[in-house]
Amino acid sequence: MTDPHHFHTALAALDLPAAWQMDVTIRPRRRTAAIQIHPGGTVVILVPPTAEPDDIARFVDRHRHRISEHVHTTTRLASNHAVKDFVDGEEFDLLGRSYRLRLVTTPPPGVDQLPAITADGVLYARTQRPELVRRAVIGLYRQVGLAWLRREGRRYEVDGRIIGLTYAVRDLGRRRWGIYTSPSVHTTTLHWAAFGLPTKLIEYVLVHEQAHATQPGGPAHGRAWQRQMNQWMPDWRQRQTELAEVGRHAWLGGWNRSS
Ligand SMILES: [Zn+2]
Secondary structure (H helix, E strand, O other), rough: OHHHHHHHHHHHHOOOOOOOOEEEEOOOOOOOOOOOOOOOOOEEEEOOOOOOHHHHHHHHHHHHHHHHHHHHHHHHHHOOEEEOOOOOOOOEEEEEEEEEEEEEEOOOOOOOOEEEEEEOOEEEEEEOOOOHHHHHHHHHHHHHHHHHHHHHHHHHHHHHHOOOOOEEOOOOOOOOOOOEEEEOOOEEEEEHHHHHHHHHHHHHHHHHHHHOOOOOOOOOOOHHHHHHHHHHOOOOOHHHHHHHHHHHOOOOEEOOOOO
């Protein structure tokens, strides 16, 4: 019987995300390998006694994206999303900058309409019921996010020969940051909450969907798609891992109703 150590050595050569806690268990009765993702994100590879370490490494490599998505989901189950109070001084991150909320009855000098963000790090919103302030702030994320998306998405359209792509920003729930809808709709959509992430992670979500928009052929996250990702964002795997971690604490619109 093979020593699990040999499997770990073969897996180490894959350069898997550091956040994955890999475990190999040899199962005498198994004929095929299988993957289990445990709560908290431990990845257990169940290995038949006859398997070769290289075969198992190839097997894991083939399922890399699926593992990544499952780890993402299970760690999200243990997520601890930010909750906001819509009162003066509450902090909001938008496109890599931090803003303090200030509730006002009229726009301050130099501000045309509410809500608005200013260069000195203030998010101005009209004084009203918290659920309405929340709605206005999310509306601002959508508006600022869509402008960013159209501007930043353009270079990938040109480079990837993507024709006629449209963009949208909306609420995508708790499980996805972006989605490319193909091919008749041909739209790259980002979650409004993605714009509260660090900029390098917003970029990852955008590039991930733009790579789909090139319609590379093959499986959704197959070789052709990965080739495009490697070309556009050589460190995309690292950002993907970081997103799984940072995303657990991101603000998805939650608020403190008692305030
Ligand atoms: Zn995808």
